[in-house]
Amino acid sequence: MGQRGVTPVPAPNAENGRLRVAAERRDRMRARLLETVLALYQPGRDNAALVIDDVIRAADVSRGTFYKYFQSIEQAVDELGENLTGGMVADFRALFAAESDPAVLAIGGSAMTMLRAWHDPRWGGFTCRVDYVDYFARASALDALVRDALCAARDSGQMRFGSLDVAVDLIVGMTVEARRRLIRAPESPLGYIDEMLACTFAGLGMEPVVFARARNSAFARISEGAGSLLWWSTDLAA
Template structure:
């Protein structure tokens, strides 16, 4: 009995190295992230097609080519997927535009460039634009909306804007963007730059910007976008 116990004590079993365990964990996490993104991408595609209705889970799983059980492993409902997609889209868009938007100090230039960035992206990416029409991004882009409100407050202090209610005005700005995006998607616009300029001019005029300042900033924006859009992203 003592010999048997001794032999058992001497026996050793191979253990998975920490490196192998970590590798398996990393691979599994990558697979989960990829599947989650696959569902979100499918949700965005369905949203861009079904503009006036909440996306159905059956449509999402058909587009993603997964089972319903696979969907529920990541999201509780289509609304949950839509909300998560809204957060992701807001984060990605904010990160993309801030390097060329947040470097500007003048509130009129910031309002001009911010609007142009959204509309130019919408014109080049209809699927993304179609999703924006469905998602209430004002609930998720608090950082971006905060910048808009700060720009308005600065413009009021400098006398460049005449705004009575900053919160209402920031919502109005988002409303203009949504309306313009809807027009961009619903009809063929032959002079897209001219349409975007008209939208920006209307927005700035509504905020009390002088006509000569509007004319100047639109002329300035041509060279600015030429300098930041070398790769055709915007």
């Protein structure tokens, strides 16, 4: 005879399935909220006045739903910045993992940043904001990549500059302004990127012949690996 009042214990597989579905639902909602922040946090909007009500209205969710995932707009923006930075670092490492030439690494990182802003304007719009520049200083993986490449290029005689901080700030500042320009789709984006790279690295003491070789190698690696980049637009590349 069955026992009355005893709740059946779910089978382990059924319980695991429910937990997986719940986790997937939470991941989708978190991604939805971050996608909404990205859409709202673009140039031309009054982001200084952005409040939680703007996000919940655009995402069509309740205030309580937002607070299940984030304590503030600032926390959501920080997480979005971490995600975008982490993705870019992963892309760079995937394409340049076998590269040992510091000049190619320095140029390749700068080129990829500008190319993504051209191919993915929403990414460019978010990452060229002033607060993202502040975030860059706290993003140790990205900051280390830039510093290591510049320092190695200087030590090998490929560049000539005194302060590493000045060199890093020049690269970061250049890519911020370039992203602002590229999301507005200039007449010749590739020509703009080429000249911006040439002027920047000339300012860091790189000889034209060294720049030309490193630039060609960097773009060859990007071209070869473009198919693995989720943000790459074949229409723009053509």
